[in-house]
Amino acid sequence: MLGILAALPDEIRDLLHDMGPAVSTHRVGMRDYHHGMLHGQPCVLALTRIGKVAAAATTATLLREFPVDRVVFTGVAGGVGADVRVGDVVVGNALVQHDLDASPLFPRYEVPLLQTSHFTADEALAALLHRCAAEFLTQRGGTAGLHRGLIATGDRFVNDAAVVRELRGALPDALCVEMEGAAVAQVCHEFGVPCAVLRTISDCADQDAPVDFATFLREVASVYSAGILRRFLAALPA
Numbered sequence: 199m200l201g202i203l204a205a206l207p208d209e210i211r212d213l214l215h216d217m218g219p220a221v222s223t224h225r226v227g228m229r230d231y232h233h234g235m236l237h238g239q240p241c242v243l244a245l246t247r248i249g250k251v252a253a254a255a256t257t258a259t260l261l262r263e264f265p266v267d268r269v270v271f272t273g274v275a276g277g278v279g280a281d282v283r284v285g286d287v288v289v290g291n292a293l294v295q296h297d298l299d300a301s302p303l304f305p306r307y308e309v310p311l312l313q314t315s316h317f318t319a320d321e322a323l324a325a326l327l328h329r330c331a332a333e334f335l336t337q338r339g340g341t342a343g344l345h346r347g348l349i350a351t352g353d354r355f356v357n358d359a360a361v362v363r364e365l366r367g368a369l370p371d372a373l374c375v376e377m378e379g380a381a382v383a384q385v386c387h388e389f390g391v392p393c394a395v396l397r398t399i400s401d402c403a404d405q406d407a408p409v410d411f412a413t414f415l416r417e418v419a420s421v422y423s424a425g426i427l428r429r430f431l432a433a434l435p436a
């Protein structure tokens with residue numbers, strides 16, 4: 199069974215609608231887990247809410263309460279890579295917590311006692327997401343770019359060009375910044391469940407970041423998310 203997670207209601211609204219009336223909803227720890235069939239696949243859809251703790255708690259509950267054997271997170275992010283623009287799509291190869299620093303006890307970014315800082319996305323899931331995103335963007339036309347690489351996660355909405363410069367210096371490979379991905383990937387790693395993360399770039403993490411966020415979410419990000427995940431579900435091996 200596939201688990202689909204997102205932080206904001208807009209990001210799963212269309213998929214929830216696709217599940218139709220047969221959906222059953224379980225409420226655990228202030229989260230709703232919607233269980234049903236989605237484009238031929240048994241799925242659980244849930245909103246994590248925003249931030250690493252919220253995302254980790256939701257992921258752990260998802261994996262304990264349902265026989266979920268793969269997880270996809272979909273959402274928006276701020277672009278930090280040099281050629282990453284608003285409207286582009288990023289598929290994560292790896293995820294790192296840019297705000298984690300237990301030095302000098304552990305190297306910067308390393309998760310204490312896990313001996314790792316970067317959680318890798320499942321290769322097969324990420325490759326399929328990338329292919330479906332490419333097909334979706336081609337069909338839609340336009341100039342949106344598609345990227346695959348490192349996603350940086352932290353408990354901070356970045357809307358400051360100076361912070362972006364710092365991030366680029368510290369994590370030069372990072373394509374975008376968001377607030378949940380690495381937390382989901384860490385919990386999936388600890389439970390031994392493959393996962394992947396898909397992000398549409400909503401802003402460039404600078405002073406203009408909050409502008410038109412709601413409009414972008416409704417008119418672009420949710421359309422991309424549903425369009426790409428519908429293809430993904432149809433192509434996913436049972």
Ligand code: SAH
Pocket residue numbers: 205206247248249273274275276277354355356357375376377378400401402403404407411412
């Ligand atoms: N305006 C929104 C708040 C969104 S917070 C609201 O009213 O609810 C940002 C969410 O989008 C988080 O889930 C995060 O993962 C993602 N995100 C988008 N741009 C971001 C940025 N520049 N920095 C950090 N997270 C960002």
